[in-house]
Amino acid sequence: MSTDIDVVFLGVNDAGMRVYEWLCERSEVFVHSLLTTEEQLTVIKDAEPDIVVSCGYRHIVPESILGVPEMGCLNLHPAYLPYNRGANPNVWSIVEGTPAGVTLHYMDSSLDTGDIIARREVEPDFADTGKDLYQRLEDAQVDLFKENWPDVINEDTSVLEQKEDEGTYHRTNEFEELCEIDGEEMVRTREFLDRLRALTFPPHDNARIEIDDETYYIDIDIRRE
Known part of the structure; x- marks a missing residue:
């Protein structure tokens, strides 16, 4: 089995586990570790993976770690960035009427502010509860990642830079x-x-x-x- 791409995965929620399991099934990928705590981040320095993938990870990754993988650190966020950076984006999309969606982006030293690789809106409905929208956002995250993974590993992505004075944060x-x-x-x-x-x-x-x-x-x- 080919192991061309060495990955360390950060995550803990349902969407994260689905992405993690999908990566584990790829013949071109070796998933070195699944990390869920801040203390485990030293594994990235030791493993020196090609790329780090995050989905559902609850901690900010420091610059000393972000600089380790040659292909960068990816994050899946259940919001249509730059709207609803931070916590509970499904809730704030409903409360504030901001666009709901999902985003795949490179991580930087701040929270959900890195360059956007791809994003997709998820259409809300007045009958949605926070849970209804959350579950649809999870599905959309997984689909968005699968669709863009080939471009990521081929380093064939075009990114959209986020502006700090745009969007919302909670x-x-x-x-x-x-x-x-x-x-x-x-x-x-x-x-x-x-x-x-x-x-x-x-x-x-x-x-x-x-x-x-x-x-x-x-x-x-x-x-x-």
């Missing part, structure tokens, strides 16, 4: 604040429904409200006629 604490529903707040109906459906992700309890010293969790189900 931290995990913003998601936590979004989950806290104020019973006294005046809201617009459509915006509030968007917020509730974005936070609906069973079996997780996200949206919550305090009523008479009791905490209630809220999910929503929107159906088309």
Whole structure:
């Protein structure tokens, strides 16, 4: 079996595992390791792979690691960059009405700001919950990676540079604040429904409200006629 391309994989979520397993099946690829923690990144220095692939990895990779693989470090992000860099992009696409989609890009020292190799929009629907959109984004990530992998390993990619002053970025604490529903707040109906459906992700309890010293969790189900 040919092992022309030596890969170290970073990831932990469902889309990441699907991409990892697909790479393991490629005759032209040897997947050296699957890493999920920051402490394991030293493996990349020891292995000196041709390329690093990340999908679902939750840590920033330092420049000292990014410079090791000759073919660079790739990341799959479940957002249509430059929109929704950072955490919970499926949620913010619904809440803020920004484009939903997926992006394959080279990693740099910041979060989700590297040069874009390919991206694809995923059409949202008013009946979508955060979970519905998340699952479609996972499928789209896997498809986008498979389609662009041959160009990546042949070093036949044309990239789009991201501009730091474009797009949006969200931290995990913003998601936590979004989950806290104020019973006294005046809201617009459509915006509030968007917020509730974005936070609906069973079996997780996200949206919550305090009523008479009791905490209630809220999910929503929107159906088309």
